[in-house]
Amino acid sequence: MRPDHALTIIGGGLAGALLATLLARRGWSVDVFERRGDPRVEGYAGGRSINLALAERGLHALRLAGADGAVLRQAVMMRGRYVHPLQGTPGLQRYGRDDSEVIWSINRGELNLVLLTIAESHGARLHFDHALERVDFDAHSASFRHHAEAVSHPFRALIGADGAGSTLRAEMAKVRPLGERTDWLDHGYKELEIPPAADGGFRIEPNALHIWPRGHYMCIALPNDERTFTVTLFLPHRGAHPSFETVQTGDDALALFREQFPDALPLIPQLRCDYETNPVGHLGTLRLDRWHLDDRAVLLGDAAHAMVPFHGQGMNCAFEDCVALADHLQRAPTLGEAFAAFEAERKPNAAAIQQMALENYIEMRDRVDDADYLLQRALELALQDRHPGRFVPHYAMVTFMRIPYALALHRSEVQRGLLQAATRGIATLAQVDWAALDAAVEAQLPPLDAVA
Ligand code: FAD
Numbered sequence: 001m002r003p004d005h006a007l008t009i010i011g012g013g014l015a016g017a018l019l020a021t022l023l024a025r026r027g028w029s030v031d032v033f034e035r036r037g038d039p040r041v042e043g044y045a046g047g048r049s050i051n052l053a054l055a056e057r058g059l060h061a062l063r064l065a066g067a068d069g070a071v072l073r074q075a076v077m078m079r080g081r082y083v084h085p086l087q088g089t090p091g092l093q094r095y096g097r098d099d100s101e102v103i104w105s106i107n108r109g110e111l112n113l114v115l116l117t118i119a120e121s122h123g124a125r126l127h128f129d130h131a132l133e134r135v136d137f138d139a140h141s142a143s144f145r146h147h148a149e150a151v152s153h154p155f156r157a158l159i160g161a162d163g164a165g166s167t168l169r170a171e172m173a174k175v176r177p178l179g180e181r182t183d184w185l186d187h188g189y190k191e192l193e194i195p196p197a198a199d200g201g202f203r204i205e206p207n208a209l210h211i212w213p214r215g216h217y218m219c220i221a222l223p224n225d226e227r228t229f230t231v232t233l234f235l236p237h238r239g240a241h242p243s244f245e246t247v248q249t250g251d252d253a254l255a256l257f258r259e260q261f262p263d264a265l266p267l268i269p270q271l272r273c274d275y276e277t278n279p280v281g282h283l284g285t286l287r288l289d290r291w292h293l294d295d296r297a298v299l300l301g302d303a304a305h306a307m308v309p310f311h312g313q314g315m316n317c318a319f320e321d322c323v324a325l326a327d328h329l330q331r332a333p334t335l336g337e338a339f340a341a342f343e344a345e346r347k348p349n350a351a352a353i354q355q356m357a358l359e360n361y362i363e364m365r366d367r368v369d370d371a372d373y374l375l376q377r378a379l380e381l382a383l384q385d386r387h388p389g390r391f392v393p394h395y396a397m398v399t400f401m402r403i404p405y406a407l408a409l410h411r412s413e414v415q416r417g418l419l420q421a422a423t424r425g426i427a428t429l430a431q432v433d434w435a436a437l438d439a440a441v442e443a444q445l446p447p448l449d450a451v452a
Contacts, residue, residue: 005029008142008155010132010168015301015318016161017115021065022326024122031153032124033144035131039113050191051222051230052111053078053209053312054104055399061319070114075104076223082208084263085369092208093368093377101400103209103312105222132162135171137296157335158297159325164286166303172293179289185308187217188244189234189281192274194267196227203267204229211364212261217242218365219261231268234365250276283308285354291343295336298343300325305350310361311398313353317405321346352405356398356412376419378429383441390445391415403452414444
């Protein structure tokens with residue numbers, strides 16, 4: 001093995017564990033240093049069941065790592081959004097055309113455990129209870145806190161998969177500023193739980209992502225394979241009711257749910273207690289000008305580009321990063337060239353999904369039950385049938401395809417313009433000027449397989 005065929009990954013979370021597998025399978029010598037203890041021995045730190053939506057980009061990466069079977073066995077299929085309006089009838093809005101276009105709800109802890117086990121089976125060395133503290137890049141030595149002790153390890157190059165609060169990022173910035181800035185969202189979140197029904201089954205439709213859109217805030221619920229749902233309430237941190245400033249106690253939360261989420265209230269028997277126990281989470285968008293330090297370190301996943309969770313793509317994007325970095329490492333003659341090529345490829349795409357994730361919050365909390373939104377959505381599906389491979393709905397490009405995020409963003413903007421213009425002043429699809437719209441689609445949207 002060449003001496004530069006050794007890599008040290010900081011963080012054995014979702015991206016770190018997956019990357020370790022992809023690299024170890026290609027013959028790299030891989031060490032992973034993870035701050036927490038081994039979840040296979042100690043249980044997954046965090047306790048509560050937290051789930052994530054897995055889509056095609058993430059699933060593709062799992063297939064390359066040979067992890068898709070084990071992960072999907074524990075996943076729950078979500079066919080679409082199940083929208084619960086305050087007034088009116090709740091119902092399913094499908095994400096795709098059929099069950100080949102779905103997303104999957106997976107448990108974060110179980111996923112991490114599966115990935116760590118597979119990484120180890122391919123020869124990656126996992127060092128738990130090792131929190132990176134400092135890096136001497138000149139001496140190629142990294143210092144960790146291991147229980148109460150400080151320990152050092154030599155490295156050839158470091159890969160930062162240590163999440164949004166990355167220590168490696170902070171250490172790299174001491175050598176060369178990375179141009180870091182974080183835009184904090186003025187909304188936060190709190191997690192609650194819907195337990196199984198008395199007969200052990202799901203209390204509401206299991207194969208859907210439930211949304212209670214309420215204008216400037218919302219609640220969502222994703223199913224878990226143990227028949228529970230993880231509910232996430234998103235509210236502004238401050239300001240007019242309801243905000244986390246005005247909804248502080250369990251009783252305040254009960255009153256809010258009684259008023260605004262009356263069909264969800266009976267599903268969450270521990271609402272008062274969950275609300276008082278669980279912390280308010282903060283959400284932000286992290287942007288960097290540089291992701292790597294010559295041939296000595298590179299960042300990926302949340303460490304490089306944390307985003308708000310409203311497109312359900314943070315992990316999917318992090319997994320796509322892992323595939324891209326492994327490919328560049330395979331192809332490029334030196335580590336420095338691989339890191340630079342990885343950054344050049346992924347940075348514009350991360351910026352695109354960060355923007356789309358911010359935009360999707362408005363769509364989820366405010367638009368999904370609007371008549372004009374529903375008309376545009378119906379038109380989107382009709383255009384998909386009339387122009388296959390040319391007009392692909394925004395959600396499908398991001399979720400069911402692997403075209404670059406930047407291309408998905410560009411085409412979504414063109415398509416949004418067409419949809420808005422075609423539905424202005426009309427109430428049904430029968431009133432659409434199809435000839436003009438078909439001509440505009442042909443003129444403005446080249447076939448995707450010609451540009452992707
Ligand atoms: P992490 O998963 O944060 O892993 C970082 C790892 O590094 C951890 O194991 C940590 O212990 C370790 N670490 C940290 N510091 C050190 C250190 N100093 N030394 C050693 N180890 C260290 N994404 C989706 O794709 N779909 C979703 O539905 C979705 N929903 C979300 C909902 C919410 C509320 C939030 C907040 C995020 C959501 N995301 C979702 C985003 C997703 O959670 C992240 O993008 C993903 O976890 C990033 O993976 P990562 O490996 O880069 O970072």
